[in-house]
Amino acid sequence: MYDVLKAIGEKFRLPGELYSYEVITMGNINSTYKVTYTKPDGSLKSYLFQKVNTHVFKSPVEIMENIDRVTSHIRDKYPEQITLHYHHTDDGLNYYICGDSAFWRVVNYVDSVTFNASEDLSIIEATGKAFGEFQNRLSDLDGAVLHETIPDFHNTKKRLDTLFEHVSDDPCGRAADAKKEIEYLASVREKAGELSVMFANGEIPKRVTHNDTKCNNVLFDRVTKEPIVVIDLDTIMPGMSMYDFADAVRFIANTAVEDEPDTSKVFFDTAKFRAFANGFIGATKDALESVEIENLVKATFSITIELVSRFLDDYITGDKYFRCTYPKHNLVRTRCQLQLAKDIERKWDELSWIVRDVADNV
Ligand code: GN1
Ligand code: MG
DSSP, rough: OOHHHHHHHTTOOOEEEEEEEEEEOSSSEEEEEEEEETTTTEEEEOOOOOEEEEETTTTTHHHHHHHHHHHHHHHOOOTTTTTOOOOOOOTTTTEEEOOOOEEEEEOOOOOOBBSOOOHHHHHHHHHHHHHHHHHHHHTTTTGGSSSSSSTTTTOOOHHHHHHHHHHHHHTTTTTGGGGGHHHHHHHHHHHHHHHHHHHHEEESEEEEEEEEEEEEEGEEEEETTOOEEEOTTOOEEEEOOOHHHHHHHHTTTSSSSSSSSSSOOOOBBBEEEEEEEEHHHHHHTTTHHHHHHHTTTHHHHHHHHHHHHHHHHHHTTSSSEEEESOOOOHHHHHHHHHHHHHHHHHHHHHHHHHHHHHHHHH
């Protein structure tokens, strides 16, 4: 790997000598390395090198164009803030396609801390604020200039339709392993798809959204514990604001990890939901329409069902999309997220009440 990284660093004209590298295991899709250089003056400087998964991201050049638009928009509006800066090659491109068609990019490393989970409600509230403000910063960027890099990425109805097609094709003979899960999905299929149908019909505003709002996509200052910058801009596209909220709480308010095998540990924590809602709604309430606030709970349920369908679809079709570290990993993820969706369903009224209370008081 050393030689590959060294060659990539040369393409991006990084000054100095490669000093060390480490693999960053966070993320289910791309391969990421933290690479440190000794600068000519002897000091150390780190970068993130990323090999983009082109099976998932079929139009990586368009992604890099989106990232360029978004980061320069934010940089122009808020020049004093830390933004992501992608390095360019001699050809003036912010990516490099290596001989074997590997797609590489290099971004500045921001010294920071991230949270995969947090019991600290103030960190959760700050995460909500960071994602809400991120959306605000992009509210005057015309979504039409962005490529839809993964068409129908958060089209829940379509995700479910695809799953049920694959369940009936059953290409790997695995559908029988998930009989109960498939039955449950069939029972909530219509309800979970409703918002995506309303969005397609123009009944929900189209905004520039992040689309992958896991809390570990916010970098925090190690000392002040204030958010520094939102990362992972691969899926920025026009979308529903409430799905950014929803995907974030799906992840942060889970009492267990996303792929917890023991589903008796999986609950949806309403105090964490409230903390995130405080931050997110507080930051966006002037921009959000009532249809967006009123449907935050339904969005939370829907995106959780969507991810259940995506994990299960990947299991049924042979584990080609999400990185799996053991056999049946996708089935374990499916069951965990399904348990979470059921708990959200159970707590629906309480969560709706929390949203109303927060919206009235922030
Ligand atoms: C993938 O690799 P990561 O963590 O950035 C996926 C998200 C899922 C998430 C589930 C492009 O994100 O949509 O919510 O896994 N990203 C893509 O952990 O499919
Ligand atoms: Mg991502």
